Amino acid sequence: MTSGDDDYATPDRLAIYLEIGWSDYLYGTKPGSQSADEPRYPNPRQDRVPPNFPVAAINLAKQWAQTLALDPRSVCDVGGATGRALFELDRQFPSLERLVLVEPSKRFCEWAQRLLASDEALPEVPLADRIGTPKWVAPRARPRPIEDAPERVSIVNAPLELYTPERGFDLVSCFNVIDRHPRPSKLLEALGGLLNDGGLLVLSSPFDFRAASTPDPASWIDDLNALFADTDSWSHVGEEELYYEYRLHDRSWTRLCAQVVAKRRRA
Numbered sequence: 001m002t003s004g005d006d007d008y009a010t011p012d013r014l015a016i017y018l019e020i021g022w023s024d025y026l027y028g029t030k031p032g033s034q035s036a037d038e039p040r041y042p043n044p045r046q047d048r049v050p051p052n053f054p055v056a057a058i059n060l061a062k063q064w065a066q067t068l069a070l071d072p073r074s075v076c077d078v079g080g081a082t083g084r085a086l087f088e089l090d091r092q093f094p095s096l097e098r099l100v101l102v103e104p105s106k107r108f109c110e111w112a113q114r115l116l117a118s119d120e121a122l123p124e125v126p127l128a129d130r131i132g133t134p135k136w137v138a139p140r141a142r143p144r145p146i147e148d149a150p151e152r153v154s155i156v157n158a159p160l161e162l163y164t165p166e167r168g169f170d171l172v173s174c175f176n177v178i179d180r181h182p183r184p185s186k187l188l189e190a191l192g193g194l195l196n197d198g199g200l201l202v203l204s205s206p207f208d209f210r211a212a213s214t215p216d217p218a219s220w221i222d223d224l225n226a227l228f229a230d231t232d233s234w235s236h237v238g239e240e241e242l243y244y245e246y247r248l249h250d251r252s253w254t255r256l257c258a259q260v261v262a263k264r265r266r267a
């Protein structure tokens with residue numbers, strides 16, 4: 001992919017992903033229910049999507065790393081959009097010295113750079129509103145950038161296939177990218193190539209496959225474990241299910257359920 005065909009460059013796509021990742025900071029997140037006794041459907045016209053998925057997924061990564069007594073010094077989040085998972089990794093793993101985001105969308109990388117590695121005031125942000133037409137609003141707040149970001153954080157604007165790091169990683173995460181990739185098994189191969197021996201891969205997918213991104217239906221799996229048949233290379237660490245939501249516009253609120261698996265690369 002080149003910057004000229006950035007699928008995520010339009011303001012409405014950016015609005016969706018900024019909300020998934022950062023609504024608690026940028027827009028304020030209203031809860032989806034008033035009380036346990038008085039549940040209600042979220043109102044897409046007023047409520048905000050809470051960024052619960054990256055937070056919950058990285059919490060799981062932390063639990064799984066603890067079961068292995070793994071204190072990662074380096075992490076790579078692949079397809080991490082505007083960087084919320086990397087932000088959570090930094091919060092959960094004080095041992096991290098090197099944090100890398102690999103993301104092909106130029107627009108997402110620009111926002112990740114602003115949010116993770118700069119303390120400058122943010123410009124107006126797009127907020128999901130009328131179909132195809134977000135409204136631009138002043139952000140309510142911004143996250144504090146990652147400490148020592150210039151030395152510790154790298155944002156690589158490339159698809160994973162074009163990224164060749166000098167050193168491997170102790171922890172690799174890749175959330176909800178497999179079903180946007182032309183060849184899921186090739187993506188897994190490339191993810192495995194990033195890991196140091198004994199390193200941990202945390203992978204998730206809601207299996208929302210589409211012919212436009214994954215043309216061969218034979219590769220539309222429904223269980224991530226199917227990608228890890230080679231048990232000489234991988235050992236199973238854990239598995240969970242997590243939901244996440246996105247707001248396409250102010251009349252459309254979608255919930256997906258992702259399988260999250262953790263696998264350790266054998267030495």
Ligand SMILES: C[S@@+](CC[C@H](N)C(=O)[O-])C[C@H]1O[C@@H](n2cnc3c(N)ncnc32)[C@H](O)[C@@H]1O
Nearest residue numbers: 078079080081103104105159160175176177180
């Ligand atoms: C559905 S979004 C998921 C974003 C984020 N990980 C999340 O869970 O909210 C898919 C992301 O994968 C990225 N992506 C697509 N193909 C990729 C590739 N070959 N290498 C790395 N990232 C890729 C897209 O640019 C996009 O940011």
